[in-house]
Amino acid sequence: MSSKGPTKSTVDQDKLNKAEAKLAKKKAAKGQYDPDAIPEWNPDVKPQIIVNQQKLSSESKSKDIKIENFDISYAGRKILLNATLTMSSGKRYGLVGKNGAGKSTLLRAIAHKELLIPSHIRVLHVEQEIHGDGTPALLSVLQADVERESLLEEERELSAAINKPGLSAEESSLISSRLKSVYAKLEEIESDKAESKAAAILNGLGFSPDQQKAATKTFSGGWRMRLALARALFCRPDLLLADEVTNFLDFPAVVWLENYFQNWNATLLVVSHDRSFLDAVATDVIHLTSCILEPYRGNFSSFVSTRAERVKNQLREYEAQVQYRKHLQDFIDRWRYNAKRAAQAQSKIKILEKLPPLEPPPKDEMEGLGEEGSVYFRFNEAEKLSPPILQMDNVTFGYNSSRTILKGISFDLRMDSKIAIVGPNGAGKSTMIYLLTNQTQPTSGRCHRHGRLRIALFSQHHVDQLELGASSVQFLQKKFPGFTEEEYRRILGRYGLTGTTALQPIGTLSGGQKSRVVFAWMSMQNPHVLILDEPTNHLDMDSIDALASALRAFNGGVAVVSHDERFLDAVCNEVWVCQGGTLSRFEGKEGVQDGIVRQYKKSLGVDV
Template identity: 50%
Template sequence: MDIKLENIDVSFGTKWAPIIFLKNLVNANDYFRELLKSADLSLVYGRRYGLVGRNGIGKTTLLKMISSKQLTIPSNISMLSVEQEVEGDDTPIIDSVLESDVKRQNLLGREKSLQDAINSSSTTDNEKIQLSTQLTALYQEIQAAELDKAPAAAASILFGLGFSPEDQRRPTKEFSGGWRMRVALARALFVKPDLLLLDEPTNMLDMKAIYWLENHLQGWPSTIFVVSHDRNFLNMVCTDVIHLHSKRLDQYRGNYDNFSKAMYEKLTQQQREYEAQLQLRQHTQEFIDKFRYNAKRAPMVQSRIKMLERLPVIQAVEHEALVTLKFPDCEQLGPPVLQLDEVAFRYAPDCPFLFEKLCIGSDTQSRICIVGDNGAGKTTLLKLLMGDLEPTKGVRNSNRRLKIGYFAQHHVDQLDMDVSAIEVIAHRFPGKTAEEYRAALGRFGLSGDLALQSVVTLSGGQKSRLAFALLGMMGPNYLIMDEPTNHLDVETVEALGKALNDYSGGVVLVSHDERLIELVCKELWVVKDRTVVVMDGGLPEYKKLVLKQLQMQS
């Protein structure tokens, strides 16, 4: 049940489709960008692997190549990848999950066929006896497979991912794409494949569902291979980390923190060995050059030449470029900057109130993080703060010089994919020089050739950086961000946290990323029960509360 892939060569083609690298292709470098070169990958059954690396390095490409079987996995290993949302139709959520177990469906189908045959008027008594014998054996197989426990198991998974018992009976077509992705995840967790492939599973979840998933995966019996930017998730779930860099895959035992420490120690030791060997080579070469034509020293010269030839080649450490993000300086506003006073809101007169008696405020020193269950109204609260929605009751007060910059994930999806990053920013903000556009992109790590690449060739994290650059060009003095960490690598999440702390304006963000909240949050707002509660004790206290709720529910 172990998986071992050796000498993997993978390149990305000019049509942006991953393919196995063809070594005999003429002028291959003109057509492909190498992602992996002679890389090895070992997955031991029962261990949980986190694949990490910088944005655009090829993590999702490698995951898709495994799921599409472009990289050969033994046929006896069942594999599931959570990539696409389930189809929206009239199938109830719970049935959609139950139907994903093919073995269960086959057993139930055989049971129905035997029952129909036994009850048929055309079946003879002897045939009924034979069919009854087959049905008895089938019932034993069904009992051994514990199919009677399947509905409860499916309901438990769905509940953990945020579906109430009432939601589970509703058809899939009534749910948004994000919720149908949760159904896809529930189906994979229910089936329990030998190899579970997950690409950024926390992107679609609120913090309560993330905590449940972390606990659920810790007891996972088979192999997991997950791409995630969420450092806390990687720490809670992973038994091993695979680092994709420099066209190779390096494997480390332990969670992300263990990997980070081990990698630093490994690189430090490698650099010491490299420098020591470099010094030895230089001194030896100086001796060879000095006495090359000295007959008396000829044996010593030959000995040192052979020693140099036998020395193993130690590569210099390839340090990955530091990720730095920087929002432009802005005008600081005097308090109060933005307030909601006694605000109530509902979308229509016949709808229930989503919020009542909201009294919250912020200023340019605010670093506010908003958490809460999906559907509690976090995005609606942001729109009330921005003034995109008018309060049904109460008043929104804002500084007259307030200029809000808003980031939402759909901004990334709406980028023009057929042009370069520099063309996108020039179209949105015409009249500036190429140097100014490059500087704006460079503040968010899109420098050099990245600024000239078509947006379609950028990774999800690089597209988010482009959206950040567009936000910076607006010159806002207040930032409101809705899930800004989706698709960002771990290093960029850290850089975003530092950039938001250094920013001279106010910050309000909705996020499920614990690391970003830890870095930025000075005040935690919890959206629940049609109001906003300021959580004393911040994220640690909120996490305790959620984990206690999950224990009570289980």
């Protein structure tokens, strides 16, 4: 990159941005969407979702869902046009599509009843963490079953009423009759087994017996998300909407949830970019693309192969149509002024005029679905350092004498290391990262870092590192001044932030796009070692593949904390397990088809 200063522009950028925003506002009012418009960011304003009014397709008590001919717009942008959503009761659907396609918007439209679902179908949306208060975690899950809670409350009121003095025989009989009915209903829903079921669900999601008794306000955001998922699984709604629920789960919990969903007999609509999870869970796939919903049978791998074949067929059909039209046009051009062939040429002209407009298949048909080569990431080549570059020798860390998090840790990260750090939540993986990046000092033992070592960190809470009101270009300008705007945009383009996206306020970007800004920032640090804490959480499948490829090609050291088995197997050749306050290397078997992370996952043997 050049070291000269930024190129000055004679254009008043403030006036230009205001004019563009005004034009975009006018177009939005007319129902038009300008894909090149730069949106404004206001954290206090919630976008409106506009959905056409629909009539329910049936008044029966069927749990099947079919909504036809509906549109959804989000912040002036068309998400779905004349779409149809069909889901059969008991099937598990994976909703896939590129970042920003509108998957979460669709789930919210269903959950908020903006798309009309029959009233007898209970819908539950796992999207946001629950509000923390003094309620114990186990009781919080039990309270999620509104029907059971209502019956128990009625049972208490009836039991108190029947013991009141002065009741007439008729009143006593009516109360007794209703009480029997309540007891029968409680027995029907197996109310007596509810606590053990709730405890089993919490245990599967990683809550220890002590944690199940702890107040919800004592849990972090990630654990509250788990609690929200536990409440949903306990309630067993007719339709469960799950948006990236594996983001906050460790390997044992992901395996447990896969097994749990495989026995789920209600309808499930799940958004996930974890392909192994979708392969294990989904019976069908719905692809949100080009403002429509395309249904496919089978799991994600089946969908990818079917979709790829369909795209090839579309391309072959397009090419055949191009050749056919070229043949007609060649005949017309050759013979239209020949007296003997003029009539035939006129006939060909009429045929050509009647043909429908020919549009090529969109180039990004497979974008966001892991089609190789559609997105490309690249980290700068790392300067060579002589070993050792990053070592821990018998390190112990604790916040006080009574609470030791890690003990006796010995660890060596080299320039050629590609390490996966795995283990249950709360085992000390984040503490390991703090120690490696010098954010925390060990209680005892030694952490050695090479004097010239540069480490770039992708934090699980990377959004906190960004300035949401600034554009991606402005953010990089502030961190690394002295380059032209074109150079900053070229770096961002390396991570898929092209066109006006690089000029939008970061607050208007999707979660995956914000992650890409951080990767660009990390690259500009010219690091020797990359440390990444859950880097795939918000990325679409394209970007996950691109990141894996970039990390494999990077000539520096890499340490990754992630629950994404496929991603880790694509990048890492070592697995270190953080559990019980210790760190140990997992020794996989050579000569087997499974990658080392897959082997570790299988070794867990988690059951429902």
